[in-house]
Amino acid sequence: DVKVTQSSRYLVKRTGEKVFLECVQDMDHENMFWYRQDPGLGLRLIYFSYDVKMKEKGDIPEGYSVSREKKERFSLILESASTNQTSMYLCASSSPPTGIYEQYFGPGTRLTVT
Amino acid sequence: DAKTTQPNSMESNEEEPVHLPCNHSTISGTDYIHWYRQLPSQGPEYVIHGLTSNVNNRMASLAIAEDRKSSTLILHRATLRDAAVYYCILSRTMNRDDKIIFGKGTRLHILP
Numbered sequence: 001d002v003k004v005t006q007s008s009r010y011l012v013k014r015t016g017e018k019v020f021l022e023c024v025q026d027m028d029h030e031n032m033f034w035y036r037q038d039p040g041l042g043l044r045l046i047y048f049s050y051d052v053k054m055k056e057k058g059d060i061p062e063g064y065s066v067s068r069e070k071k072e073r074f075s076l077i078l079e080s081a082s083t084n085q086t087s088m089y090l091c092a093s094s095s096p097p098t099g100i101y102e103q104y105f106g107p108g109t110r111l112t113v114t
Numbered sequence: 115d116a117k118t119t120q121p122n123s124m125e126s127n128e129e130e131p132v133h134l135p136c137n138h139s140t141i142s143g144t145d146y147i148h149w150y151r152q153l154p155s156q157g158p159e160y161v162i163h164g165l166t167s168n169v170n171n172r173m174a175s176l177a178i179a180e181d182r183k184s185s186t187l188i189l190h191r192a193t194l195r196d197a198a199v200y201y202c203i204l205s206r207t208m209n210r211d212d213k214i215i216f217g218k219g220t221r222l223h224i225l226p
Contacts, residue, residue: 042218044216091157104160105159
């Protein structure tokens, strides 16, 4: 069974802390994505990657960076966490040549920044 | 990007068919129609996609209007487990660079 796992289901961090959210997929997918989900705003794309060491900005990249050193792992980094980054973070992966066709999502990490 | 319009919420009885509508009047000829759903406390999961013809898979059917300005996701026999938010999404192509834009979706309630 295909699987996307995220390092934590719940995370509480303080303002100004550096935060790492890890995502691992076991399907040998080339494409990986980070979204955030907020009530009333739906899912919004932060960053995506379609190959190791490649990254592309999504719709709301400000305040975030990403790292893809290995094919199966895609990390989202909050350099200096702020309260407006409190959200549900979702990782997804898919296989080429398509980006949006049949994305597999992880269970999400609910991040609270205090 | 072409936009989709869905009802905020719908209700259906268990073991009955459910028809979830989606309007996309500005759809272009190369836009694919995708449906995802999100069960409570889970990430979204892919349901089905299509371009022009109706599509069936083990989860659902997708009926696409002849002018493609609307589509309907059909769950043939709803169960309590189908209670979720259903998202109708358009993508311009099937290329890797095409971004997925989730709207607010339809929250489906299943009554036992």
